[in-house]
Amino acid sequence: MTVRLYIWQRATAALMAPLVLIHIAVIFYATRQGLSAADILSRTRGSVVWAAYYGIFVAAASIHAGIGVRNILTEWSPLDDRRAGQAAIALGVLLAALGLRAVYAVVLS
Amino acid sequence: MSAPLSDLSVSLWRGGEDGRYQTYTVPRRDSQTVLDVVTFVQRHLDPTLSYRFACRVGVCGSCAMTVNGRPRWTCRTHVAKVAGGGRLEIGPLENLPVIKDLATDMAEFFRKWQRAKGVFAPSQTRHDAIAQIRPDTPARAAADAAIECINCGVCYAGCDTVRWNSEYLGPAALTRAWTLVNDQRDAGNRDRLQAVAATGGCHSCHSHQSCQELCPQTLNPTAAIAGLKRRTAAAYLKGEIKT
Numbered sequence: 001m002t003v004r005l006y007i008w009q010r011a012t013a014a015l016m017a018p019l020v021l022i023h024i025a026v027i028f029y030a031t032r033q034g035l036s037a038a039d040i041l042s043r044t045r046g047s048v049v050w051a052a053y054y055g056i057f058v059a060a061a062s063i064h065a066g067i068g069v070r071n072i073l074t075e076w077s078p079l080d081d082r083r084a085g086q087a088a089i090a091l092g093v094l095l096a097a098l099g100l101r102a103v104y105a106v107v108l109s
Numbered sequence: 110m111s112a113p114l115s116d117l118s119v120s121l122w123r124g125g126e127d128g129r130y131q132t133y134t135v136p137r138r139d140s141q142t143v144l145d146v147v148t149f150v151q152r153h154l155d156p157t158l159s160y161r162f163a164c165r166v167g168v169c170g171s172c173a174m175t176v177n178g179r180p181r182w183t184c185r186t187h188v189a190k191v192a193g194g195g196r197l198e199i200g201p202l203e204n205l206p207v208i209k210d211l212a213t214d215m216a217e218f219f220r221k222w223q224r225a226k227g228v229f230a231p232s233q234t235r236h237d238a239i240a241q242i243r244p245d246t247p248a249r250a251a252a253d254a255a256i257e258c259i260n261c262g263v264c265y266a267g268c269d270t271v272r273w274n275s276e277y278l279g280p281a282a283l284t285r286a287w288t289l290v291n292d293q294r295d296a297g298n299r300d301r302l303q304a305v306a307a308t309g310g311c312h313s314c315h316s317h318q319s320c321q322e323l324c325p326q327t328l329n330p331t332a333a334i335a336g337l338k339r340r341t342a343a344a345y346l347k348g349e350i351k352t
Contacts, residue, residue, distance in 0.1 A: 002310070002352040003341045003345045004345065074274065076273065081308060
């Protein structure tokens with residue numbers, strides 16, 4: 001872990017803290033109001049706000065998780081820094097692709 | 110008149126990395142320290158026992174060992190405090206190579222002090238006036254809070270991150286760096302912050318706080334490392350250091 005990765009990890013954590021709370025609040029709202037999938041999609045389709053909200057969330061989570069997993073790999077696996085970094089980037093890209101695909105599905109499809 | 114004290118059953122590590130514990134019987138004494146016990150074994154039971162000590166009064170930092178599973182300075186650790194059931198198990202410090210018996214090789218520990226730029230870098234010469242240091246400034250208070258480290262290696266031996274990451278500088282070296290970062294007379298901070306911000310530096314610390322819990326001088330290396338994290342992050346954002 002270097003100072004650059006440290007700052008990225010702490011900054012993404014700070015960014016995600018309110019996003020997680022809003023995300024959980026939305027889940028509670030949707031379940032307690034008994035919203036169907038169609039109800040939810042009617043609210044999210046074409047919404048720039050929801051696209052931006054979950055797009056930022058996915059980006060922050062992908063970076064944060066990638067750095068954290070890199071740290072775990074360097075401490076707990078035989079991988080050296082370079083290999084651990086490559087594996088962490090691959091994980092981050094995978095998370096970003098899956099997350100952005102989900103955002104696309106509920107906002108733009 | 111107090112009742113006579115019973116004997117102690119003392120297991121000592123004998124040999125190198127592949128050694129084993131060997132048990133001795135040592136008479137119990139009033140106000141007996143763990144170092145007294147080790148010294149009794151060496152002087153009366155087995156003169157080939159190797160261990161390290163110098164001052165016997167908690168100043169030199171030479172006599173740290175693992176006592177019943179926990180790193181301690183043995184000269185200031187009373188048997189009455191740690192020998193539950195009259196038993197002691199004394200081994201070499203962990204996270205350091207064993208030379209023989211209770212003596213470890215501290216070379217890597219001190220190399221990391223060098224890597225962390227733990228050497229004072231003077232900003233003035235002997236021809237300048239003596240620096241006036243106000244003790245009540247926040248920087249001096251931070252330096253004073255961390256400066257009484259005796260290099261005993263207890264924090265290093267008890268650090269999980271050192272155990273997992275051999276590159277990690279460790280609590281003692283980083284605490285030393287923190288005292289110098291806060292020393293207004295020092296001129297080496299750019300290099301020092303660069304050194305502790307690199308791989309294996311202060312950002313590898315997980316803040317488990319074992320160092321704070323174990324430090325015989327009751328210093329708080331975790332707080333010093335947190336200070337370095339803040340200071341290096343600020344220096345990086347200002348472009349003063351690079352990675």
